[in-house]
Amino acid sequence: MESRLSNNTSKTDHKWRKVAYGGMQPGFDDNHTDESFLEDMIMNANVVKRDLVKVVLDSISISQYLCIVALVVLVWAYTLRSTFSEGSLVLLDVILLGAGFFIVLLTSETISLNLLLNYFLKISFFITGLYVLSPIYHTLTRSISSDSIWALTASLIVLHLFLHSYSFSAIKAPGTLESLTFTSNISLNASIVASLLIASRLPSRLHVFAIMLFSLQVFLFAPLVSYCMRKYSFRLHVCFSLVLMSVTLFFVYRLHQLLFILLSSILIFVNLVCPYWLIRIQEYKFEINGPWDEAKLCFNITE
Template sequence: MDLRSCDKSSPPRPRWRKVAYGGMQTGYGDNYTDESFLEGMVTNASVVKRDMIKVMLDSISISEYLCIVALVVLVWTLTLTSTLDENSLLFLDASLLVSGFLILIFTQESLCFNLLLHYFLNISFFITGLYVLAPIYQTLTRSISSDSIWAVTVSLLLLHLFLHDYSGSTVITPVAPKNPALSSCISVNASVVASVFIASRLPSRLHVFAIMLFSLLVFLFAPLVTYCIKKYSFRLHLCVSILLIALTLSFVYTLDRLLFVVLLSLLVFVNVVCPYWLIRLHEYKFEINGPWDEAKLCFDITD
């Protein structure tokens, strides 16, 4: 038998096609690729080029919250040294509560009466429960040394800053319905425990109630207020952030020059050095996409 005549009579091998889920093709191995395989390779297809000014503006939220925590620590220090009495703290709490409530009203386009009543009832229950629990907070850490209290408080504040969600809210409201992440919940709990430790070193029940109310208003509701301002107007958010940073730096400067230098260096590092560092490192990012990636199915639905 002539072998050449058999070859001519056998059907030609079909052309290889690149398919996502087609199984093995007749005449080709499962790992076969032709010369057109690398033609679909794309480099840095999904890499977004970042702008230095845009990254610096986005980092303002971090600096703003750092200043908020710095102001809380400043109030704690003045309270522990008896510079701020309970009446001044209660006036500060009332001012924060009223101003935050007004900001929530003016930054929302549609805010019904039932929602305002819901906010008012929740805040009333919150304040009442805090006042009832104040004697417990006052005697909670009586058997623990002050050095241990300060060390744990500083550690909890660092944990709070590290895990805090700087782009969202820490509480669920109709304004911010997204559930907080697990890290954000841990961050809030760390700030609450740190506030309890500080309150346990105060002499009277009213002192404890006032400082706990102040701390929880800041740690729980300040992220919600800043989130609403940012959602309402980024320019307004930028102006409020700059004003808050300037106010914090001025207060810290009057308290201690060394702390002022440390805080100013930290803000410069967050707002200038870190964005510049991110932009420079982004230049070395190299991403390859091609036919070997996971298939993305596109469905063409026609009538």
């Protein structure tokens, strides 16, 4: 009797407090909780309610890059068929390089004269080195069969699309240091190797130089140009993406109808089915937060 009375009096004398680091509280067990334990429970506090229209508009960026890669493959196919001549490819390279610089200059706010000079020198060295190495690329896969080249190229393009970073947070503004992730580096290297394999099957060295310059311009600078365009105007980004998808579907249809059906199905799946699917599964997301979560310590540093 006396022990029970002493236990009851100790619990009434000492009120239980919820502390992160305080040791045993007198009169209470280590796992003791009072009636207010479940009052602090919060359900779905960090669950983001997504809007279907916003998710659809954000998914356009993925479809845009899919169409860019599809256009690169189309240029490869038409070049292998001798539809594009050497002069046409060089003219296309000059137009793409000028248009890319114009868009970056028009939409960026941090471009300076020194940065432009630095870019110009780097691109000049890059183009010169590519032209010098084009004879090596021309004879790189002479001893390998064409079927192996096509299969390896297709596998590398699929790997590039699978590992490519579609988030604009991975792209830095001009003039800042860019830290690519491991998967992004693998994706970029896969696209470069695929370009080398295609270039090694072309008839002349100038063809090799022109197609390599075209491919590297697209794979290296297209994400940056798209980022600058979206940052400048989201409406312009959406309109450009829709026009790009229409042009890509038109040329793919002229090349092969089965590829047109495949690309159309992928774009519909990415732009409509996946956003709707994401919105639907949000209804089943269930998150509980409460006093049992890991304690987050806040340190107030006063001068």
